[in-house]
Structure formats: structure tokens, C-alpha cells
Amino acid sequence: QEIYSKGLKGIRPRFTFDVSQWGPMAKEILPANAWGYVHGDAGSRQTDENNLASFKRWGIVPSRLVKFDKVDLSTKVLGMDLAYPLILAPVGVLQLFNEGKELAVAQAAKNAGVPYTLSTAAASSIEEAAQASDDGLRFFQLYWPTREHDEITISMLKRAKAAGYKALLVTLDTYILGWRPDDENHAYNPFLRPDSIGVEIGFSDPVFRKHFKKETGKEIEEDLPHAAREWSQIVFPGMSNGWEDLQLLKEHWDGPIVLKGIHTVPDAKRAVEAGVQGIVVSNHGGRQVDGCVASLDVLPDIAEAVGDKIDILFDSGIRCGTDIVKALALGAKAVLVGRPYVYGLAFGGQDGVEHVLKSLLGDLDLSLQLSGIPSVDKKHLNRDCLRRIN
Numbered sequence: 001q002e003i004y005s006k007g008l009k010g011i012r013p014r015f016t017f018d019v020s021q022w023g024p025m026a027k028e029i030l031p032a033n034a035w036g037y038v039h040g041d042a043g044s045r046q047t048d049e050n051n052l053a054s055f056k057r058w059g060i061v062p063s064r065l066v067k068f069d070k071v072d073l074s075t076k077v078l079g080m081d082l083a084y085p086l087i088l089a090p091v092g093v094l095q096l097f098n099e100g101k102e103l104a105v106a107q108a109a110k111n112a113g114v115p116y117t118l119s120t121a122a123a124s125s126i127e128e129a130a131q132a133s134d135d136g137l138r139f140f141q142l143y144w145p146t147r148e149h150d151e152i153t154i155s156m157l158k159r160a161k162a163a164g165y166k167a168l169l170v171t172l173d174t175y176i177l178g179w180r181p182d183d184e185n186h187a188y189n190p191f192l193r194p195d196s197i198g199v200e201i202g203f204s205d206p207v208f209r210k211h212f213k214k215e216t217g218k219e220i221e222e223d224l225p226h227a228a229r230e231w232s233q234i235v236f237p238g239m240s241n242g243w244e245d246l247q248l249l250k251e252h253w254d255g256p257i258v259l260k261g262i263h264t265v266p267d268a269k270r271a272v273e274a275g276v277q278g279i280v281v282s283n284h285g286g287r288q289v290d291g292c293v294a295s296l297d298v299l300p301d302i303a304e305a306v307g308d309k310i311d312i313l314f315d316s317g318i319r320c321g322t323d324i325v326k327a328l329a330l331g332a333k334a335v336l337v338g339r340p341y342v343y344g345l346a347f348g349g350q351d352g353v354e355h356v357l358k359s360l361l362g363d364l365d366l367s368l369q370l371s372g373i374p375s376v377d378k379k380h381l382n383r384d385c386l387r388r389i390n
């Protein structure tokens with residue numbers, strides 16, 4: 001309505017609503033290495049292709065003459081009331097895309113009424129991003145150091161809790177970065193740039209600062225590249241923690257814990273046994289394992305197995321409102337979106353992110369109305385709303 005009423009007054013939108021153009025618009029603005037980083041996938045790009053193709057294998061089956069005034073998009077996730085079933089995925093090093101970085105994104109999320117998730121690999125500190133997110137709902141994503149660095153983990157959790165982050169997303173699929181030809185071709189590791197932009201959370205952490213001083217005898221500012229390397233080895237430590245180690249996080253985080261990157265029914269069951277509150281069915285947007293099954297393809301089995309015991313979130317490949325409809329119908333309570341908002345950040349800063357979020361929500365709202373689906377509750381939006389096409 002907001003869009004059309006502006007149109008009636010002759011006010012044309014600042015950015016296009018054509019989702020297929022958001023990537024190319026970002027590409028036009030960004031340096032090749034930053035574009036390669038956001039757009040890039042693992043290996044031969046099969047996983048991202050699988051993700052995008054998986055949505056096309058399901059079609060919405062609309063019902064007619066269903067009476068309702070307005071679609072109810074609200075949902076309850078992790079015990080929290082959300083206005084919409086949409087959350088911003090954690091994305092690191094946002095300064096690559098716009099100088100407004102995490103702060104612009106946190107503000108846009110707040111304005112759009114969508115929870116914001118801060119990445120451990122952020123270019124802003126936990127406290128700065130919290131300030132920008134203001135009274136908006138915010139979550140913290142943890143790249144989890146090995147147990148020898150428990151003190152650093154605990155310090156991050158403490159800071160996040162004190163700064164008002166309400167849930168902890170623990171990313172399990174990125175203990176090392178995937179084989180990413182775009183980054184390799186540019187000899188590009190965003191965490192080891194001379195300006196060290198993905199390390200702000202470490203550099204502003206008192207425990208990491210003490211650790212660095214002890215190891216090297218230097219302050220971080222005296223040897224930034226070395227400190228950046230040290231931090232990235234701590235937060236991307238390789239195969240390290242096991243299921244039993246989750247106890248540490250439970251002891252030091254008193255809000256909901258969500259495991260991000262779950263892809264099998266046995267792992268989903270282990271998450272339930274471990275006593276966490278949620279999982280994100282995700283393959284990291286195809287950036288880690290090449291040739292991986294689409295996340296949407298594993299969602300129904302996981303939802304069937306644990307959907308009544310734990311909150312299931314979903315990401316990897318959401319590009320438009322009907323993709324959200326499909327993921328919810330197949331068992332997710334809410335979805336996370338990654339690249340589309342990063343493209344928005346690149347082409348329009350905070351306004352670009354808001355534009356992308358509002359577009360996705362407008363599309364979702366209209367698609368549900370036109371399909372005769374009155375709410376995102378399971379009683380209305382479920383498998384019966386879809387037909388498998390092939």
C-alpha cells in the first residue's frame with residue numbers, strides 16, 4: 001500500500017522491486033573482490049544452484065473464496081513475538097559493502113521490524129551494533145573458539161548478553177572457510193586485509209586483548225596484521241568442539257540457543273537432546289560444502305522429526321516472498337535472509353536494506369492473500385498449500 005500510494009502521488013521508488021536486479025546493481029558498485037566475496041559460493045557453485053533450484057520444485061496451490069481481512073504474518077519464535085517470520089542472517093565484514101556497515105543494517109532491521117543478527121566476524125563491536133539496533137530485537141551469532149579459549153567465548157557471551165542480544169546462534173558449518181574460488185582468485189581473505197575489518201569483536205574484547213599481549217608482548221594496535229591472524233585462528237579453529245561441549249554455552253548463556261547449519265535428522269535429534277531451543281537448517285548459502293544437498297530438500301524430514309520439539313529456522317536461497325511461503329509450508333517457523341540484504345546495503349546503504357526487507361515482506365503478504373492463506377500459522381500454512389512439481 002505504501003508503495004502504490006506513493007505511486008499515485010507520482011513518487012517513483014528509489015530502487016527497483018525486481019529482485020533479479022539487486023545483485024547486478026551491487027556488482028556495479030562494488031570492487032571485484034568484495035563482489036566476489038558476497039556473491040561467491042563454494043567450489044563449482046553447485047550448492048547455491050541446488051538451493052535456488054529447490055524452490056522451483058514446489059508450487060503454491062491457491063485456495064479461493066477464503067474469507068479474511070488481512071494476513072496475520074506474526075509468529076512466535078524462541079519464545080519471542082515476531083511481527084514477521086523473517087530474520088536477518090548473520091553476515092560478517094559488512095564494511096566491505098557500505099561504510100554504514102553493521103550499524104546501517106541494524107537500523108534498517110529495526111525500522112522494518114525484523115530481528116537483526118550480529119556476526120562474530122563483524123566490522124563493528126557488539127556494543128556499537130547494539131546501540132544502532134536500539135530497541136530492535138537482536139541476536140548474536142557465535143563463531144565458537146576451541147575449548148582452550150573458553151575465556152574468550154565466555155567474554156563474547158557476556159558482552160552480548162549485557163548489550164541486549166536475545167538469542168545466541170552458534171554456527172556449526174564454518175570452523176574453517178570453504179573452498180571459494182572467487183576469493184582465491186582475488187587472493188582475498190576478508191579477515192586478513194591490512195585494514196582488518198572483520199575482527200572488531202576480537203579487537204574490542206578485553207580477554208582477547210590480554211591474550212594477545214601475553215602471547216606477543218605487544219598491544220593489538222602495534223601489530224594489526226598479526227592480531228587479525230590470531231583472532232581469525234581463534235574463531236575459525238578447524239574441527240574442534242563436539243556435542244558435549246555445548247554444555248559450556250548453556251552454562252554461560254541464559255537465553256535461547258540456536259544451532260545454525262543443521263542438515264540431517266540425526267543432528268537435529270542431537271540438538272533436541274542437547275537441550276537447545278532451535279536450529280537453522282542451512283548450508284551457509286552454498287558457501288561451505290560444494291555439491292551439497294539444497295537446504296530446502298532436507299527441511300521436510302527434519303521438520304517431521306523434530307518440528308514439535310524445537311523451533312526450526314531456515315536459510316539458504318530465499319530470494320522472494322514465495323520462497324518464504326514455501327520454506328514455512330515445509331516446516332520452518334521463520335527464515336533468515338543473507339545475500340539479498342547485503343546487495344541492498346551495497347546499492348543503497350541503510351535505505352537499500354530497508355527496501356529489500358520491505359519488498360520481501362510486501363511480496364510475502366500479497367502472495368499469502370492471493371493464495372487464500374490467512375496466516376503463517378501451521379494450521380493455515382502447511383504442506384497442503386504446496387504441490388511438488390518434479
Ligand code: FNR
Pocket residue numbers: 037038039089090091092119120121141171260282283284285286287315316317318336337338339340342
Ligand atoms: C554469510 N553467512 C554467515 N553466517 C554466519 O553464521 N556468520 C557469518 O559471519 C556469515 N558471513 C557471511 C558473509 C556473506 C558475505 C554471506 C553471503 C553469508 C551465511 C549467512 O548467515 C546465511 O547462512 C546465508 O547467507 C543464507 O543464504 P542466502 O540467503 O545468502 O542464500
